[in-house]
Amino acid sequence: MISDVKTFFAISLFLFAPLSGCFGEVVNEASIDDQQSSETDIFSIHCEEYDGLERCWKLLLPNSVQSDTLVPLVVDIHGYTQDMNRHSNTTDFANIAIEEGFIVAYPNGYENSWNAGDICCGIAHEEDVDDLNFIIGLVEHLIETQPVDTDRIYLSGWSNGCGMTQMLVVEASELFAAAGCMSFYLIAPPSPNYSPIPFMEVHGLLDDLIMYGNAGVWYPFNQESQWTEEGAIQNFEDWKDMNNCLDTAPEIIAAEEDYDIRGYSNCENGAEVRLMTLFYAGHNPYAKDTPEHQITSPEDLIWSGRKNPTGIESTRIVWDFISGFSKNDIE
Secondary structure (H helix, E strand, O other): OHHHHHHHHOOOOOOOOOOOOOOOOOOOOOOHHHOOOOHHHHEEEEEEEEOOEEEEEEEEOOOOOOOOOOEEEEEEEOOOOOOHHHHHOOOOHHHHHHHHOOEEEEEOOEOOEOOOEOOEOHHHHHOOOOHHHHHHHHHHHHHHHOOEEEEEEEEEEEOHHHHHHHHHHHHOOOOOOEEEEEOOOOOOOOOOOOOOOOEEEEEEOOOOOOOOOOOHHHOOOOHHHHHHHOOHHHHHHHHHHHOOOOOOOOEEEEEOOOEEEEEEOOOHHHOOEEEEEEOOOOOOOOOOOOOHHHOOOHHHHHHHOOOOOOOOOHHHHHHHHHOOOOHHHOO
C-alpha cells in the first residue's frame, strides 16, 4: 500500500493541485547536484496526483550521473501484488545502474496492479485505470527534469509488469529504444502506429503461474484466463510477426546447461526479437532472492518461491540486449 511506502521511507508526501491527465509539480524531486555520497541517497520517492489518484514512483539516480551528461533511462515495472520497493530489491537493475551509470524509474501500480490489457490485472484493470498514459507521462516528466538520453529509453518488468511493458511498447513505440521483460505475454492490441523496436522475453520453463506453454485447453470456461491461450513460444512468434522478421525459423543465440536464447535478427528497423528460456526456473526469473523482511503475507511467500535456482543473471542478460539499441540505430 502507498501508506506503507510512506512509512518505510519516512518521507512526507503532499498532494499538489490536480492536473487531470497531466504531470504537475512533483513532490521530493531529487537534485543531481545535491546528492550525497551515501548509496541510500541515490533513491528517492516521488508522488503526485494523476487522474484523481495519487501516483508514486521510486527513482534511482546514481552518484556518477551528472546533470551535463545524458544517460539511458530504464523504466522497470513490478508485478501484480508487488510494489516499487519490493521490485527494486528483486530485480538487479539497481546494481547494474550504479555500476554503469544510468537512471532507473520504478513506477507504483494502483493497488499494486497494472491495467495491462483487455483481461488483466486486478483493481487497476477493473477500474480502468489509465496506466498507459501515467507511465508515458512519467517518462516525459523525467526527460524534462533529468539528464535522460531520449535515444536510449528502455522498458522492463515482471509478470503483470511485463504485460504492461509490452502494452507500452506497442502503444508508444516512438518513445522507447528497446524492451525486455519477464514472465508474461502481450495481451493488448498493437497501435496501428506501432513501429518495430527490439524486444526480449524471459520465461521460466517451470512457471506454474503464467505458464510457459499454451495452457488454454485447461481453462475452456474461464474468460479471465484468456491469456493462458498464449504461451512463451507463441508470444515470441507474435513479436516476430509484429517486427516483420524475415527468417522462417529462429536461430540459437546461446545454448547453456540451464538456459537457452533463440531469436530473430533480420527484422524491420533492426528490431531483433529474443526468447530466453530458463530450464529450471519458475515464475520468478531473477537471480536475487526476495529479502526475508519483505515476506509478510502468503502472497509474498508464493512470489518469493518459483525462483531461478541456478542463479542465471537474467537482468544482466536483458540489459546487455536492450542497451545495445538506440533510436539512432533505426534503419
